[in-house]
Amino acid sequence: MKHLNRRDFLKVGAAGTATLTIPSWLAGCASTGAVAASTTAAPVPPNPFLTWFGIDEPTLSRLMTELSSRGADLADLYFQYRRSNSISMEDGIISRADSSVDEGVGLRVVVGDQTGYAFTEDLSVESMLAAARTAASIAHGGGAEAPVAFDFQETPKFYDLTVPWADVGIASKLPVLEQVEGYAKALDPAVTKVQIWWNDTEERVLVADLKGHVHTDLRPATRLWVSVTATKDGETLSGGANIAGRHGFDWYTEEQLRLVAKQAVDRTMVLFDARRPPAGTMPVILAAGASGILLHEAIGHGLEADFNRKGVSIYADLMGQQIAPDFVTIVDSGVIEGERGALNFDDEGRECERTVLVEEGKLASYLHDGISARHYGVDATGSGRRQSFRHVPLPRMRCTYMEDGPHTPEEIIASVDNGIIAETFTNGQVQIGAGDFTFYVKNGWLVEGGKVTAPIKDCNIIGNGPAALKAVTMAANDAKLDTGGWTCGKDGQGVPVSQGLPTVLVSELVVGGDDV
Amino acid sequence: MSELLTRAQDAVRLAQSSGAQGAWASASRSRKVEFTARDGELEKVQEDTSRSVSLQLYVDGRYSSHSTTSLTPARLKSFVAEAVELTRALAPDEHRQLPDPALFEGVTETDLKLVDGTIASITRDQRMAWLKELFEGTRGHDGTISATTYASDHQSERAMASSNGFAGAYDGTQVWVGAEVTVQDEGDKRPEGGHWLGVRHLDGFPSMQAVGAEALKKATDRLGSVQGPTERTRMIVDPQAGGRLLSYLLRPASARAFHQGKSFWKAAMGNEAFSKALTMVDDPLLPGALGSRLFDGEGIASKPLTLVEAGVPQNVYVDTYYGRKAGMTPTTGGRSNITLKPSVDKDLAGLLADTGEGIYVTSWLGGNSDSTTGDFSFGLRGHVVHKGQLVKTVGEMNVTGNLTELFANLSAVGNDPWVYRSTQSPTLVFDGVQFSGA
Numbered sequence: 001m002k003h004l005n006r007r008d009f010l011k012v013g014a015a016g017t018a019t020l021t022i023p024s025w026l027a028g029c030a031s032t033g034a035v036a037a038s039t040t041a042a043p044v045p046p047n048p049f050l051t052w053f054g055i056d057e058p059t060l061s062r063l064m065t066e067l068s069s070r071g072a073d074l075a076d077l078y079f080q081y082r083r084s085n086s087i088s089m090e091d092g093i094i095s096r097a098d099s100s101v102d103e104g105v106g107l108r109v110v111v112g113d114q115t116g117y118a119f120t121e122d123l124s125v126e127s128m129l130a131a132a133r134t135a136a137s138i139a140h141g142g143g144a145e146a147p148v149a150f151d152f153q154e155t156p157k158f159y160d161l162t163v164p165w166a167d168v169g170i171a172s173k174l175p176v177l178e179q180v181e182g183y184a185k186a187l188d189p190a191v192t193k194v195q196i197w198w199n200d201t202e203e204r205v206l207v208a209d210l211k212g213h214v215h216t217d218l219r220p221a222t223r224l225w226v227s228v229t230a231t232k233d234g235e236t237l238s239g240g241a242n243i244a245g246r247h248g249f250d251w252y253t254e255e256q257l258r259l260v261a262k263q264a265v266d267r268t269m270v271l272f273d274a275r276r277p278p279a280g281t282m283p284v285i286l287a288a289g290a291s292g293i294l295l296h297e298a299i300g301h302g303l304e305a306d307f308n309r310k311g312v313s314i315y316a317d318l319m320g321q322q323i324a325p326d327f328v329t330i331v332d333s334g335v336i337e338g339e340r341g342a343l344n345f346d347d348e349g350r351e352c353e354r355t356v357l358v359e360e361g362k363l364a365s366y367l368h369d370g371i372s373a374r375h376y377g378v379d380a381t382g383s384g385r386r387q388s389f390r391h392v393p394l395p396r397m398r399c400t401y402m403e404d405g406p407h408t409p410e411e412i413i414a415s416v417d418n419g420i421i422a423e424t425f426t427n428g429q430v431q432i433g434a435g436d437f438t439f440y441v442k443n444g445w446l447v448e449g450g451k452v453t454a455p456i457k458d459c460n461i462i463g464n465g466p467a468a469l470k471a472v473t474m475a476a477n478d479a480k481l482d483t484g485g486w487t488c489g490k491d492g493q494g495v496p497v498s499q500g501l502p503t504v505l506v507s508e509l510v511v512g513g514d515d516v
Numbered sequence: 517m518s519e520l521l522t523r524a525q526d527a528v529r530l531a532q533s534s535g536a537q538g539a540w541a542s543a544s545r546s547r548k549v550e551f552t553a554r555d556g557e558l559e560k561v562q563e564d565t566s567r568s569v570s571l572q573l574y575v576d577g578r579y580s581s582h583s584t585t586s587l588t589p590a591r592l593k594s595f596v597a598e599a600v601e602l603t604r605a606l607a608p609d610e611h612r613q614l615p616d617p618a619l620f621e622g623v624t625e626t627d628l629k630l631v632d633g634t635i636a637s638i639t640r641d642q643r644m645a646w647l648k649e650l651f652e653g654t655r656g657h658d659g660t661i662s663a664t665t666y667a668s669d670h671q672s673e674r675a676m677a678s679s680n681g682f683a684g685a686y687d688g689t690q691v692w693v694g695a696e697v698t699v700q701d702e703g704d705k706r707p708e709g710g711h712w713l714g715v716r717h718l719d720g721f722p723s724m725q726a727v728g729a730e731a732l733k734k735a736t737d738r739l740g741s742v743q744g745p746t747e748r749t750r751m752i753v754d755p756q757a758g759g760r761l762l763s764y765l766l767r768p769a770s771a772r773a774f775h776q777g778k779s780f781w782k783a784a785m786g787n788e789a790f791s792k793a794l795t796m797v798d799d800p801l802l803p804g805a806l807g808s809r810l811f812d813g814e815g816i817a818s819k820p821l822t823l824v825e826a827g828v829p830q831n832v833y834v835d836t837y838y839g840r841k842a843g844m845t846p847t848t849g850g851r852s853n854i855t856l857k858p859s860v861d862k863d864l865a866g867l868l869a870d871t872g873e874g875i876y877v878t879s880w881l882g883g884n885s886d887s888t889t890g891d892f893s894f895g896l897r898g899h900v901v902h903k904g905q906l907v908k909t910v911g912e913m914n915v916t917g918n919l920t921e922l923f924a925n926l927s928a929v930g931n932d933p934w935v936y937r938s939t940q941s942p943t944l945v946f947d948g949v950q951f952s953g954a
Contacts, residue, residue, distance in 0.1 A: 087606075090776070091841075093607040093609060094606055094607050095578065095579060095606055095607045095608070095609035095612065096579055096580065096581070096606070096609075096612075097580040097581075097602055097603065097605075097606055098580065098581045098582065099580070099582045099583075099599060099602065100582065100583045100584065101583070101584040101585065101586050101595060102584075102585050103585055103586045104585060113554075113557070113559060114557075114558060114559060114560070115559065115560045115561075116560075116561050116562075117560065117561070117562040117563075118562065118563050118564050119564045119566075120564065120565070121566060121567060121568075121585040121586075121587075131564070134563045134564075135563075137561070138558070138560075138561050169605075170602055170605045170606075171605055174605065192777060193776055193777050195776065229776060229777040229778060229888070231777070236777050236888060237888055237889065238777065238778050238886075238887075238888045276891075276916065279746050279914075279916065279950060279951070279952030280746040280952050280953070280954070281743075281746075281953070281954055310554065310661075310662050310698075311661045311662060311698075311706075312661060312662050312698040312706055312708065313706070314704050314705060314706060315704075316704075316706070317704060318704065390564070390566070392560065392562070426884045427882065427884055428882055429881055429882035429895070431707075431708060431881065432708065433661075433698045433705070433706030433707055433708045434701075434705055434706065434707040434708065434738060434741070434911065435704070435705060436881055436895070436897075436911055436912050437881075437882075438881050438882030438883065438895040438914075439882065440882060440883055440884040440893065442884075457886075457891070458884075458885075458886055458889075458891040458892070458893055458916075459893045459914075459916060460882055460883040460884070460893035460894055460895050460914045460916070461914075462881065462882070462895040462912050462913065462914055463912065464912060466704060510743065510912055510913060510914060510952055510953055510954075511914070511952060512883070512893035512894070512895070512914025512915065512916040512952050513893075513916055513950075513952055514916065514950055515746070515747075515748055515950055515952075
């Protein structure tokens with residue numbers, strides 16, 4: 001098959017970027033400082049991201065001038081190109097593929113607590129200038145000083161792929177889906193249907209700010225989802241599993257593929273023996289890995305600084321206080337290589353970091369974007385994220401996890417007389433101010449007399465954030481990150497995140513079960 | 517409008533000239549203006565115009581679907597060429613066919629009132645005035661920490677064209693307003709309440725002040741909330757919370773779910789699986805309703821679809837592909853407006869008064885359901901009802917069960933549909949529901 005890859009697309013594209021190759025991208029990502037508009041000596045090649053978006057530094061400067069013409073404390077231009085490719089397998093054949101291209105620029109100006117925002121998908125100068133004027137209309141002062149030259153910052157490499165997704169053709173991907181289907185079907189004769197969904201995405205991002213800093217990034221992401229339906233003794237049940245991260249094609253090793261197929265089949269087959277747990281308040285053991293959803297809902301959202309700046313978070317007055325036992329340290333990091341929540345820099349062009357939210361039980365930091373960092377007079381934590389160029393950045397989580405505790409998983413299970421283990425999850429939610437949070441347990445286990453006795457399924461768990469953290473009575477030494485992919489929603493914006501946890505005991509949570 | 521239809525028709529021709537035998541294209545454009553204020557001061561203004569083209573390709577018995585916002589002629593051309601090439605790599609699938617053109621016929625002559633022409637001329641001053649009135653409504657409580665108010669207006673245009681003769685277009689307008697209030701409770705708790713309404717026509721709004729006041733009431737109603745009880749009792753679901761429950765019920769009501777073995781509806785079809793009190797219709801022809809449309813995404817002319825008649829599931833959502841696969845006649849691929857026939861001539865207040873003992877659910881928190889089995893578990897907020905009166909504010913509790921059993925135990929459907937959503941739930945009353953809390 002003739003494979004039209006991304007570079008071929010470019011060659012026939014309108015941007016006149018026929019010379020782009022992989023090596024030029026690799027060199028270009030870390031390319032050096034500003035290029036003066038009037039260079040006449042040995043020409044410095046333009047940054048490939050500028051070329052991609054069909055813009056140059058004078059255009060950036062013009063847009064920034066227009067954007068800040070009525071005043072600005074912060075201002076940024078967020079250029080984004082996102083190409084997403086999906087393939088679906090159903091009933092033994094791969095007969096559907098989906099692709100999308102989403103490209104545009106978001107223009108933001110912040111004056112005090114006020115934000116003006118506009119975006120356009122039309123990257124003509126006229127259209128971008130019109131959007132800049134619209135965004136600028138929030139302000140009523142004199143113009144801020146806009147940069148005339150731009151300083152291209154070096155990009156870290158938390159997801160540096162050997163082969164970019166643009167160069168992986170569909171012909172390479174198809175056998176992967178077939179392989180996974182084969183593994184899943186071979187694992188149990190009761191499996192009647194296997195659905196597989198594949199996605200790879202590549203984003204190109206250029207962020208320019210009022211100080212003249214420009215950050216450029218190539219952000220890959222991929223996900224493989226396996227859904228299984230099985231029939232046994234006339235009963236039909238379904239389950240699934242997925243793996244995700246900022247990885248390339250070579251991440252899909254045979255071991256990975258066997259693992260996700262096995263997870264999907266195991267999680268489905270165990271349902272045939274699973275029951276509802278009893279209803280009411282009881283100890284809940286959170287299995288290592290995906291149970292990081294506890295942190296995401298019980299505390300993570302409550303520490304996003306916008307909620308605290310506005311005084312609407314239940315954690316707003318708790319900074320520096322002991323909110324959990326001293327063996328609890330909770331981190332939100334944007335710098336773990338290959339994680340779905342990893343970022344070379346955030347969507348405001350700020351360096352990402354490992355932010356310690358709770359240190360030995362004490363509340364240590366909020367998650368800051370530029371607005372909240374100014375408000376609190378602290379450094380931003382690189383947590384300003386947005387779904388796309390259509391959205392304003394907000395303080396968001398990246399990869400949220402708890403570090404190892406002093407106990408062992410065996411000790412934790414042995415300590416529980418009547419409770420459950422929560423193992424896999426589908427979703428969660430929190431009320432920031434009231435502090436009530438929930439997560440939905442798809443698979444888990446009943447614990448009776450310190451022993452695991454039977455599988456359970458389909459129960460919602462609800463608790464109150466600060467109370468649940470105080471009730472973390474044990475944490476094991478087996479911390480790990482979830483291999484599945486999560487998307488976090490806030491104010492109508494979804495962003496990819498990761499999470500993790502060691503085995504943890506929360507002494508009291510409300511389990512949605514059947515009365516006994 | 518004709519410009520968008522031309523764009524869609526051009527995309528179909530482009531697909532054909534690139535090697536596709538069949539193509540379906542959709543071109544859309546929208547404008548949105550959104551104002552947000554906090555404590556009466558303007559906080560955010562966002563204004564934008566958006567457009568895209570999407571395309572479904574039928575190439576040598578194969579199928580794929582694509583969308584792009586990069587619409588310069590050269591980029592579009594290469595995008596389509598690449599998409600056609602990609603399609604050829606897939607397996608052929610005999611069930612992938614363009615929709616039957618006979619289904620395009622019979623588009624309603626009724627004016628669905630999808631557009632309010634005055635929305636295009638809403639001014640900044642008008643939006644600021646709404647925010648002010650919304651904010652006024654949120655005032656009057658000493659313990660308020662923060663009040664955020666929103667107003668956004670949308671205009672959308674969409675046109676679709678296909679290689680087998682479909683050509684159609686329609687516009688739509690929507691305005692959404694709302695308020696969110698956070699109040700101080702005992703200790704660190706800061707309960708929040710929000711109230712949002714969406715309409716297609718401005719005259720569908722109650723007063724902005726009333727919207728703000730309702731948000732404040734929802735927040736102050738949460739003061740002093742305690743953990744609810746573990747018990748099996750009656751559940752009264754507020755019309756504003758009913759939509760989510762109906763959405764979970766409807767999730768597996770599709771040919772796709774049937775064919776993939778993931779639907780508890782399949783065994784229930786034609787049987788009295790649910791309570792006689794449940795008669796539910798998907799009605800795309802309700803004038804002015806948020807989910808109304810002339811035709812669906814496949815061009816199938818809109819008509820009402822009875823999903824459940826007196827407790828008996830009658831129809832589900834069937835699109836062309838899964839209809840062919842599952843041997844079912846296409847109905848429509850997706851939900852429009854959901855309406856329920858009242859079983860009693862009473863609203864929320866009347867049904868609460870009749871209740872005696874139970875739990876009145878005002879909103880949900882988290883939870884999910886299994887579409888294959890119908891097993892569900894949801895977190896909730898609400899009030900304990902005693903002798904028909906609200907006696908205690910409760911939260912941090914779950915309701916757990918099976919959707920088939922739950923809707924078999926539906927004892928009353930009120931006459932008070934919540935019309936500011938496309939799923940227009942009235943008050944719902946269920947008997948013998950399992951709650952878990954303290």
